[in-house]
Amino acid sequence: MKELSAIDLEIVGFNGAPLVECGRALPIARRKSDGTHAVLDLSDGVARLNWHSEGEAAALLANGRWTKLEKSVFVPQSCCEGAGQFVNQPMVIYADESMLDTADRLPRPPMPSGEYMIWRRLQSHPETVQAACGSAETVEKLLDDWGAALLKRFDAMYRIGRDDEYLKRIADFALCAARNKDLRWRAYSYFATVRESVRMRDTFATFIQREFPAANLEDFMNMAADLKAWLGHVAPLASQPGPPSSEPSSALPKVRGMARARRDSEDELFAK
Amino acid sequence: MPVFTNLDERIERPPFDGDAYRSRLPAAQTAAALIHLVHVTAAPHDPTKWSAFVSILTNPPHEIPTSVDAAYCSDPTRTAEDLLGYARSVYFYAGRAHPSFGNFALAFDSNCQQGRTGSATPFDTGGFVCQPTPHIKVRLLPNDDLSQRVAYCNSSNLTLAEWRDVFARILAAYFDELSEYWTGSPAPHDPEGLYELNDAWRCWAFEVRLYEPQPIHDRVAWCADESVMHELFRLHRTEPITPGASRPVNKFLNDVPALEPTGTPFFCKAAENWVREQLGI
Numbered sequence: 017m018k019e020l021s022a023i024d025l026e027i028v029g030f031n032g033a034p035l036v037e038c039g040r041a042l043p044i045a046r047r048k049s050d051g052t053h054a055v056l057d058l059s060d061g062v063a064r065l066n067w068h069s070e071g072e073a074a075a076l077l078a079n080g081r082w083t084k085l086e087k088s089v090f091v092p093q094s095c096c097e098g099a100g101q102f103v104n105q106p107m108v109i110y111a112d113e114s115m116l117d118t119a120d121r122l123p124r125p126p127m128p129s130g131e132y133m134i135w136r137r138l139q140s141h142p143e144t145v146q147a148a149c150g151s152a153e154t155v156e157k158l159l160d161d162w163g164a165a166l167l168k169r170f171d172a173m174y175r176i177g178r179d180d181e182y183l184k185r186i187a188d189f190a191l192c193a194a195r196n197k198d199l200r201w202r203a204y205s206y207f208a209t210v211r212e213s214v215r216m217r218d219t220f221a222t223f224i225q226r227e228f229p230a231a232n233l234e235d236f237m238n239m240a241a242d243l244k245a246w247l248g249h250v251a252p253l254a255s256q257p258g259p260p261s262s263e264p265s266s267a268l269p270k271v272r273g274m275a276r277a278r279r280d281s282e283d284e285l286f287a288k
Numbered sequence: 289m290p291v292f293t294n295l296d297e298r299i300e301r302p303p304f305d306g307d308a309y310r311s312r313l314p315a316a317q318t319a320a321a322l323i324h325l326v327h328v329t330a331a332p333h334d335p336t337k338w339s340a341f342v343s344i345l346t347n348p349p350h351e352i353p354t355s356v357d358a359a360y361c362s363d364p365t366r367t368a369e370d371l372l373g374y375a376r377s378v379y380f381y382a383g384r385a386h387p388s389f390g391n392f393a394l395a396f397d398s399n400c401q402q403g404r405t406g407s408a409t410p411f412d413t414g415g416f417v418c419q420p421t422p423h424i425k426v427r428l429l430p431n432d433d434l435s436q437r438v439a440y441c442n443s444s445n446l447t448l449a450e451w452r453d454v455f456a457r458i459l460a461a462y463f464d465e466l467s468e469y470w471t472g473s474p475a476p477h478d479p480e481g482l483y484e485l486n487d488a489w490r491c492w493a494f495e496v497r498l499y500e501p502q503p504i505h506d507r508v509a510w511c512a513d514e515s516v517m518h519e520l521f522r523l524h525r526t527e528p529i530t531p532g533a534s535r536p537v538n539k540f541l542n543d544v545p546a547l548e549p550t551g552t553p554f555f556c557k558a559a560e561n562w563v564r565e566q567l568g569i
């Protein structure tokens with residue numbers, strides 16, 4: 017097969033559907049020379065892509081297998097070099113305005129991490145949802161930025177006494193956005209502060225424990241309780257505890273250490 | 289002449305290598321006997337369609353429908369089935385996640401075809417007969433028209449009882465290493481050029497069709513993208529937790545946990561890697 021050049025491609029959509037307020041998905045590329053479409057997964061190299069005819073792509077679109085941008089965009093420059101050889105995996109990021117507004121991230125950033133991104137509306141979707149294509153690395157950073165901004169918003173809203181339902185929604189958005197493990201751990205902790213503990217135990221067993229195998233329910237619940245008490249005073253996001261190590265033996269001391277560190281910093285606050 | 293026709297005779301003559309074939313065959317037979325069937329699906333953006341999947345998840349009999357379900361399968365699928373004389377089917381690929389358009393992939397073990405009706409073909413039939421221009425190339429005589437293509441498909445058709453044996457022989461004959469079924473391509477030695485004129489793996493991935501709906505709880509592995517996992521997180525936390533209450537989402541998430549707990553855009557790759565790990569390939 018002739019080496020695929022990014023110059024011959026346009027990004028016409030992304031795989032799957034935007035089921036939630038923000039996320040990322042593999043781009044759907046269209047080859048300009050013959051109209052064929054493929055899910056742009058470069059993990060095995062461009063030669064291993066499976067191309068589908070226009071008709072097949074249309075049928076897959078009709079069945080909701082992928083989502084079309086109202087107007088195509090170029091393959092991001094950060095993903096290719098020279099005559100269009102791919103050097104990085106492109107990724108599509110999508111976001112709903114309500115989430116971005118909550119995160120205080122409107123207007124959508126045109127140049128995150130110095131990378132130019134063109135935001136497009138989605139076909140058959142409300143115009144409040146838009147998507148852009150960037151390098152996988154930049155997209156992940158952007159999602160984490162939104163996740164961190166949402167936790168900051170949570171802090172502020174908690175301090176002014178917003179109701180649990182509203183806070184739960186912000187924490188849920190943060191979990192939807194955050195990809196970085198530390199950030200996700202923090203988002204789960206925030207979520208736990210406004211979740212009934214019996215429900216949280218269920219969530220812990222089905223989701224948190226799988227994501228953080230070294231975590232322990234009792235420690236997690238204690239940490240959430242501590243966090244709740246702490247949020248009442250101040251919300252220093254940067255000093256929030258990170259997730260336990262994936263090594264089970266080291267998890268407990270770490271969590272205890274974090275709890276201790278938190279108590280110490282609380283003491284400092286009170287001392288002031 | 290399908291890729292497996294007279295293979296036992298052809299394998300003894302160049303360009304094949306009979307000795308190499310025989311040395312590869314036992315491992316290929318083991319892999320073929322165990323290889324999982326993978327089904328890729330979507331959770332469409334249309335709320336009614338997503339609800340349709342939630343309905344599969346939350347209401348008995350919890351089955352992936354056959355292509356008779358207009359919301360689940362496209363018209364071209366039914367057109368191809370009518371052309372080829374196949375019953376309405378649930379589509380799987382042997383060890384491969386195809387087409388990779390969608391949100392999640394489910395893997396079923398080899399027992400899932402026991403007691404079922406269905407058929408198999410050593411390539412993606414949809415791409416072979418799609419109109420106006422078939423996507424998969426071959427050299428057919430006297431000409432490459434639709435009737436010739438239908439005839440080629442029909443002669444490539446295998447029963448559920450025989451496809452794993454044929455799959456093993458094709459793996460041993462056309463692939464230097466079993467892993468090349470995923471990472472490489474077959475040797476271009478078939479008469480019609482199916483393996484010579486195409487470089488996409490849909491041309492050599494075995495398509496398996498089951499003619500009855502497939503229970504989702506029979507899956508042995510699954511992987512979804514991040515949006516599906518977050519949506520399941522939301523569904524899970526609204527399920528009643530009172531003793532004795534039905535909790536289908538909880539059952540789905542806990543009976544067979546997802547391969548990637550937070551989901552991944554590379555869910556197809558994750559499902560295929562899991563299959564290879566299980567087979568030791």
